[in-house]
Amino acid sequence: MERAEEIVVRGIVQGVGFRPFVHRLALRHGLRGSVRNEGGLVAIHVGGSADALDAFARVLVAEAPPLARIAELKRREAPPPEGAGFAIAESGEGEVSVGIVPDVATCPACLAEIADPAARRYRYAFTNCTDCGPRFSIVACLPYDRPSTTMAGFSMCPACRAEYDDPADRRFHAQPIACPACGPRLWLEREGTVLPCADPVTEAARLLGEGAILAVKGIGGFHLACDATNAAAVARLRARKHRPAKPLAVMADLATAETLCGLDDAARAALVHPSAPIVLLPLRPGARLAAGVAPGQRHLGLMLPYAPLHHLLLAEAGRPLVMTSGNRSSEPQAFRDDEARAGLAGIADAFLMHDRPIVRRLDDSVARIAAGRARVMRRGRGRAPLPMTLPEDFEGAPAVLAMGAEVKSAFCLTRGRNALLSHHLGDLDEPATADAFAKAHADYAAIFRHTPEAVAVDLHPGSRASRDGAALAREKGLPLVAVQHHHAHIAAVLAEAGWRRDQGAVIGVALDGLGLGTDGTIWGAEILACDYRAMTRLARLAPIPLAGGDAAAREPFRVLLAHLDAALGRAAVDAHPGLAALFSGKPVATLRAMMDKGLNAPPASSAGRLFDAMACLVGRAPDRLSHEGEAAMGLEAAAFGHRAAPYPFEIRTTEGPDGAALQELNPGPLWRAALADLAAGRASGEIAAAFHEGVATAFADAAADLAQARGLPAVALSGGVMQNAILLEAMQRRLAARGLAVLLSAEAPANDGGLALGQAAVAAARLMAGDG
Template structure:
């Protein structure tokens, strides 16, 4: 009989691909072998042609978490053995990636709940369909010896399961049980404890109002009762996190329903194997602490995604805050000794285990926007699954893109695949730059990446820019600078498969800030983009940022700039005197106005994000100084969702200025002040503002599309994380007959910027620009 060699490329590591091939081949009566080659799975097979064709057809569907990108077939002289076998792996790098960590499957949940099961109550239960993957792998091919489970020798019972093709733990690399696997221990008040006693001690401390550092898959969490105002206040005080929303973990869907009102789409997303944090509405009267998400109408929740979390929540029988295990502004802790040292001023106890964490992974955050799940932060459960780049990119030189300073993440591309890293944090925070460089070294070694060009944001003062230039200089590589808002739009284009030689799109890039091509601060831009270049055709009318970067943290400064631009100083002062702009009362307005007149530390800014800050200040929902990025805008969005009826669109003007179409908010400010004076509810004013701003940008996009002969609009930038704005924009643009692209798998904000930088740099390299 004829034989052939079949090579399968794609996401085929840590998804049970070899056992899947073994089962299909045996069912079809084929003889041969399947081997993990690191960057691919190789099958040598002999048998009837129809059976071999059936095997190849089955490969494309694969196990549930696999993503096959290519199947290559060629004749071979292999004469086959007596049956079909899985043979030892061959070491090598991986280009397409490994599956991300997977939430505990239903079968394993039932097992840890069953008193008769061997793994009853065992905190590290997993199988081929669930459990740790990226967080434990140290090399490829994906075998136990190349994971942090290498130090745990299998007992006879686990070995039997591992070798049994009919068992769901057949070749499950992290397999473990109480006899041979990782063990829990609790460190805290009094004597330490292990195993089930450790869980009981941690639960007791939580129920008494204490804070427990819990070692999870990708790092430590700081946990406390989400139902206790005192416990939440204690955590916020110790961590130095006064207002930033805290994520809450629910035991299961039953507990979730008792406290929250998720939509059907949100329920489905919460149950996904990625187990992301998802913002959902809470139930009226639910006994949750008011301090979980101050000023917001939604709470970020996730379901227990490991047996450890499920067992702990079962003992506490209440939702738990699961905040990143770190002091404010520092990377999440992964090492046990560091956790005992650095979290000593925050935690009252530590629930630990002896399975090492190979790499830090923050929880992923996703939301349902415009009817579809979209990534807001890429981390555990999502990274490092690759993104397939559009046609044309497969032959581009490999690129390293450094991303931005906020929500830092890098991107590596090769062979038409993009590896967008997990969330790193903000590069200005202590230790984050070092963590990013360490993660970059890790990715490059793990996935055998050797970039030929380094792409950086055009802002010369960005730390990511400096790091990229340093890395390029050390390796003798070319540096490609990419304008911030071009990269935002290009990221959206790339993940939607727009080819390198395709038509341009209208890009709406709305965010907090990014350096523009004219040297000013942009953030409310209408662009005409392809991958190689972007041309600005419209903008939000610029105003001054009095105090520079300080104005990005103190919304009242932006309110002053906008009101003065709309009404003049006398008009602003009159509004303050009437009590219509209390955020400006008692502020040093003459000093800021002098700065603006003199052009001293008052750069021009066309930012949509800063406009949101200003409106939040007017409606008195913004703090005098924000404690986290986006705080004012998120509160304004929550306010808009609370409007009791559909709001009319606030009036925004459209004009031409300096050769650009420009959105003028002056009329909107006059209307908002009039509504304030008439006692209109702030929620209605906010809803009207959102509708008006979306309408103005939609109108400008439609005009641009008509003039330029384009039919597609790409929406990107951090403001697209605002569901009210994004959905209103999408509805209006579609009503005008335009195709609308919104980011899905890469964050719309700076967390996805590196993908766009990489796409731009690769396209330019292809053109020889």
């Protein structure tokens, strides 16, 4: 006897070949009916025997396409379907979930086709199928069908149409399907004039081989490319882009990558992941690269080609290529043709262009291997808008818009258990980035039909993200939930780890640059006891004054002076023979006067500035930093490969500005030990290693003692400083040895790029408890 059902599948089920998969599966089980996209889900109307329906439902999950992620499958009885066959029906309307697949690196089958002279798509730069190719960068709205993408302007030729309509073909209903006869095209231009050439890729490779800098239009925006082995070309790119020291990303095939970096299984898995991120990997000694690619570093930002154009260009060039974001220093990446022509003029010698429009800017994702797996440092192309799932007791939570942070900005949209952390947008103090942030939020809200019931912001009312969030909450009459910066860092880790609200508190260690504390002072190295709703500050790094405020983050000698004055006393600092040259020509008297008077010298317990100061002491930081993280990266590079006993901290109990008792980790003994080692001629790498081990030991032991005293089973680690792999792994080992569960972020960046996830989780938990 026939039975009929409607089966609704939610999750990542659009743009992954799910409907063709359902079609083939239904035919295999002798079922009739139809499948269609319905908003952000897939709806299946199917009829057949009870056994066949049960088997069909089981295999829907067990054999789902590799890019699909099924979050929920619901079955209910339905009227019998009409007709005898099984069809892919036109998409319908409906509520859109957070379920659209990110852009996906080219699959092996398409690569083989591009390399086959007998194939119809031989050397075609826009080859794709249901398992690979552009998705989020080309879709304007849901449901994900060709008319909703930037492929709408390219009419399929008969051959492509036949593949698209054939259920047995891997391009069955592949929305970006194209070929040389009907799809996007490439060209090379200079100063707005198309260059005559038989093959733009071959000519572009020739120009790169001669030392030219090219702007290359890709999936989510433009790259600036040059020969990564040509020192002069790399130097010209740095000079033109005004990027003197920040490492440049390199693109290479896997065989070349093996010669450039040490690759273990985790590194290979990260490189070949469908998201194809930039992965920070240890450089091999003598790697054939220009020294200017990653000056002073032990790691290289390396990615594999992820679009057919990249594969073709690398093969023609025959060498690794610098592939850095196509922008001027501190500006957003260009992603529109006219924007690139105007913004990259004077940097690029020529432009390798194509005519498939890009809907939204998506920087490359960045990851590094730490504590045994890849951990996202920047969430972009290939990761966004992959949703995250909040713990099960967030079911029914109100919809929240979380605004994130001022730097490394990203927002988060939640609805129930679904959390959609946006792609990386940049620093909001840049007007162009602030504009991009507003447009991206409007874009996400429209495409995912998200209407917030509350707005979450950072506790600091003066940040651009907080001001804009507060204004939106007032305009819409919505609750505004302010979340302390470091609480949000830890909550993001809890949310990703699946830590339920009813599991109670954990100890959180948040190490970063700066964040406003609940007592009105600047925090940045904190040990907290917290759950989603509330937190208590238990310990901190001893604060020192930041002479000049923001200037202290750009000039590490200011912070070093404050730390050494606190550790040794001013007379001892002035008399120390090893420090005379370091502070020569610096406004020491002025800085001390500022600190004495409290004039633009706020006290701060900042781990980021502690690392900057040590980098300055051992000569791994310039007087003025050219980019955020420069000093800390230099210090980590110095420590790489060295082993050393930890420098000591003094642990004492003090009273915080709000009157609460605090444990204070005082680095005075650390500075005295480091100065003694410098005087004894100890290598800077060993000093850097002893510093890392000292910070890890002090904070891990303090966190473990507090967890034990309070009977808490887990410690969560977060904050931008926790992206330092040496520190993170040392702390994880030490905490695990004490029998504690160690919670770490992986998909949400530990830096401020993941802050919005934590803000959203805290806001949702408070609202569910009625204390928003």
